[in-house]
Amino acid sequence: ILNVEQSPQSLHVQEGDSTNFTCSFPSSNFYALHWYRWETAKSPEALFVMTLNGDEKKKGRISATLNTKEGYSYLYIKGSQPEDSATYLCAFATSGSRLTFGEGTQLTVNP
């Protein structure tokens, strides 16, 4: 059984604050690490797919880093906005498309 853990479970920040969350995953048999953003009543939206140790990816104010040797990934949001409020999921893949998800970090950005 693969164990993917995300922390914190939930987070409340003020508009303009920068924030980050963690995804921990097994360091063996690594294939890819996915980050998704999931707003209520919508489909999870793919943010990043990361495959190489040391990878850093950026999309606007959101960025992510990957450490496959120690089994963690960080997601950073710079200057949080209310529209960033969502649940952020990470998912670990050992091969192909089969994903194991963490429980998610629920972010609330207060105006």
Place this chain on the structure above:
Amino acid sequence: GAVVSQHPSWVICKSGTSVKIECRSLDFQATTMFWYRQFPKQSLMLMATSNEGSKATYEQGVEKDKFLINHASLTLSTLTVTSAHPEDSSFYICSATRTSGFYNEQFFGPGTRLTVL
């Protein structure tokens, strides 16, 4: 592009009835579709992997006779919860894969909330 729809978005049914959930890839052909289930305060759990024209592969602990999956075309997969019971009440969500480079991106539907009375 890469939109996946799911229907219905919510359903309430009586215990003992069967419920069918559809998952469609609207603007691409999906080689594989996946079905997940999420219970409150838990992570998305993979139930089964579905390939067009072949039998679905079920995860350990998922009853294949209870959760019937049909993948009749490259754009449609259906999940039928047969003889539903209150413990089947959950959030069911599908995804469809499209090959991009060397890995298969998964695109998710918005999910279906099933409540069994």
